[in-house]
Amino acid sequence: MKKTHVRDIVNHFQLKVASGEAGLRREIAVSDISRPGLEMAGYFDFYAAERVQLLGKTELSFYNAMKEEHRIERIDKLLHEQTPCVCVAHGCEAPDELLRLSEERGIPVLTSPLPTTKLSSKLTTYLEGRLAPTTTMHGVLVDVYGMGVLIVGQSSIGKSETALELVKRGHRLVADDAVEIRQTQENQLIGSAPELIQHLLEIRGVGIINIMTLFGAGAIRNYKRISLVIRLEIWDPNKVYERLGLDEEKMKIMDTEVPQITIPVRPGRNLAVIVEVASMNFRLKRMGYNAAVVFSKKLTDTIEDAVEDI
Numbered sequence: 018m019k020k021t022h023v024r025d026i027v028n029h030f031q032l033k034v035a036s037g038e039a040g041l042r043r044e045i046a047v048s049d050i051s052r053p054g055l056e057m058a059g060y061f062d063f064y065a066a067e068r069v070q071l072l073g074k075t076e077l078s079f080y081n082a083m084k085e086e087h088r089i090e091r092i093d094k095l096l097h098e099q100t101p102c103v104c105v106a107h108g109c110e111a112p113d114e115l116l117r118l119s120e121e122r123g124i125p126v127l128t129s130p131l132p133t134t135k136l137s138s139k140l141t142t143y144l145e146g147r148l149a150p151t152t153t154m155h156g157v158l159v160d161v162y163g164m165g166v167l168i169v170g171q172s173s174i175g176k177s178e179t180a181l182e183l184v185k186r187g188h189r190l191v192a193d194d195a196v197e198i199r200q201t202q203e204n205q206l207i208g209s210a211p212e213l214i215q216h217l218l219e220i221r222g223v224g225i226i227n228i229m230t231l232f233g234a235g236a237i238r239n240y241k242r243i244s245l246v247i248r249l250e251i252w253d254p255n256k257v258y259e260r261l262g263l264d265e266e267k268m269k270i271m272d273t274e275v276p277q278i279t280i281p282v283r284p285g286r287n288l289a290v291i292v293e294v295a296s297m298n299f300r301l302k303r304m305g306y307n308a309a310v311v312f313s314k315k316l317t318d319t320i321e322d323a324v325e326d327i
Contacts, residue, residue: 021045021147023102023125026069029143030136032104032127036116040123045069045101048144050137052076057083057091066097069140073106073133080112088114096124104140106133149199149207150271158191158208158241159183161296165208165241167196167275168292170249174282177219179249182289184218189238190228193218198243204273209240245299246275247292252283262298262309 024041027034034041051068057076072080080088092114095103103119105111108130119126129136156169157180168176177193184190192210199207210216216229216237229237246268258281266277278295282288298308 021144023127025147026102026140026143027125027127030129030131030139032129035105035111035119035126035128037102037119037123037125040102040119040125043101043123043125045144046148048141048148050140050144052133052137053095054079056095059087059091061094064094064097066099067101069101069144070095070103071106071133071137071140072103072109072111074109075133077105077109077112088112092118096122098122100124102127104129104136106131106136145202146199149201151197151199152271153211154196154198154270155194156196157193158196158210158243159292160189160191160238160241161293162188162300164245164296164300165191165243166292166296167208167243167246168249169246170282171251173221174249174251175288176249177221179288179292181218181220183292184228184232184236186289186293188293189236190216190218191238191241198270200271200273206243206270206273206275207240208243215239243270243275245296246277247295248277248279249282249288250279252281256281261313262307263313 021044022041023043023045026032026045027041047067049065049068050071051065052071052073053064054076056064057079080091083091092112096118102125103115105126105128108128111126111128115126131139154167154169156167157176158165158167159180160166161183168179170176180190180193191208192214194214195211196208197211201207216227218226218228220226258279266279267274268277276299278299280288280291280295301308
């Protein structure tokens with residue numbers, strides 16, 4: 018999980034720092050946003066101080082209607098030591114008491130011209146992405162027919178060469194060698210490339226190539242949801258491989274299980290075409306048609322008819 022600081026949201030959303038600039042390095046630990054309406058009314062029993070505090074027209078109009086001593090008391094409690102920052106929406110002016118105390122305590126007060134609801138939504142989406150659980154896996158992530166296919170397997174088995182052939186066939190590279198994966202709150206896995214190796218592909222004997230430079234911007238993607246894992250392994254004559262496709266393997270990545278297909282590798286097999294067909298077949302299954310199930314049913318019906326004729 019990446020650490021997120023107040024300065025990150027300031028830079029991303031072009032927010033104006035009204036006061037407390039010394040606290041821009043304060044860490045934001047949760048993605049939830051708090052609109053402290055009840056707190057403005059004096060109820061702090063369950064105050065979520067660790068959240069970004071968002072003030073809109075409703076909170077500020079109620080605050081401005083209070084007596085001065087109540088204002089100072091509420092602001093004093095609102096600016097808790099755990100509070101990362103306070104955001105003021107709609108381009109409203111931040112109260113003088115808020116600016117003064119925030120400067121003293123080093124808690125930034127930020128202003129935005131965006132409406133409160135829109136700013137809350139954008140902040141939540143951004144923070145969920147930044148604070149999502151992450152891991153890094155060795156493999157290649159390719160966008161094949163709109164599906165994120167993660168190709169894994171032992172080193173030098175041909176993952177990068179397969180990805181290169183897929184790119185030549187019109188598909189798009191997301192990441193090679195190291196795939197950074199983050200898990201969203203909906204348990205979706207989003208894969209991307211580390212910034213250092215973004216758009217790069219390593220081919221043994223050739224070296225590092227830049228896919229975007231060679232094939233154009235249409236040959237790459239910055240991130241993609243992982244829908245299918247394809248594991249490449251050296252052909253083992255003693256192992257029984259799936260022939261019909263009725264059984265579905267799973268790979269667990271963090272807390273999410275992803276369908277997995279194991280493809281044995283030996284000379285003469287066109288892996289890129291196999292990955293393409295596997296992706297199309299998987300997509301067809303998700304649309305409700307499973308060729309293996311249809312074949313199995315036809316076979317069972319044929320056997321039953323033959324038995325009845327005896």
